[in-house]
Amino acid sequence: MSHTLISPPLAFEVLEHDRVIAKVQLDYRNQTVQVWQDESISPVFLPFPAKQKVQVSDVLDYFESRCFPRTRHHREKVLQALGLREYVPTDIVKKTHGVLYDDYVWIRFAGEELRCVDVHPRFASEQEPPPELCNEQ
Numbered sequence: 001m002s003h004t005l006i007s008p009p010l011a012f013e014v015l016e017h018d019r020v021i022a023k024v025q026l027d028y029r030n031q032t033v034q035v036w037q038d039e040s041i042s043p044v045f046l047p048f049p050a051k052q053k054v055q056v057s058d059v060l061d062y063f064e065s066r067c068f069p070r071t072r073h074h075r076e077k078v079l080q081a082l083g084l085r086e087y088v089p090t091d092i093v094k095k096t097h098g099v100l101y102d103d104y105v106w107i108r109f110a111g112e113e114l115r116c117v118d119v120h121p122r123f124a125s126e127q128e129p130p131p132e133l134c135n136e137q
Contacts, residue, residue, distance in 0.1 A: 011110035066098030
């Protein structure tokens with residue numbers, strides 16, 4: 001009897017700051033992807049600009065585009081810091097939320113209640129400190 005390991009369906013949103021710009025439902029078993037993208041957003045921020053039919057491979061390519069490069073110096077140390085053993089873009093993005101320093105686009109997976117300030121160090125550093133931190137004690 002053969003057992004095939006198929007990942008469970010994956011649902012996520014792509015955000016620019018705290019604005020949802022895309023919603024994706026990925027079904028590995030049936031090899032289907034359902035996508036909604038906010039067409040009022042500049043295509044440069046969208047995960048699948050000008051794509052009429054998104055394939056599972058497109059989602060995996062998008063995840064990889066939101067990761068550090070496979071050829072990065074000290075890649076193994078970065079993976080270890082993330083608690084990972086192998087360079088698997090889906091696993092990396094689940095840990096990093098696809099945050100890149102160059103933009104404010106990030107990924108929130110189903111069940112997460114996160115905001116940009118929670119996952120993006122650059123955005124968090126640009127925010128005003130909370131008033132209670134400024135009060136003298």
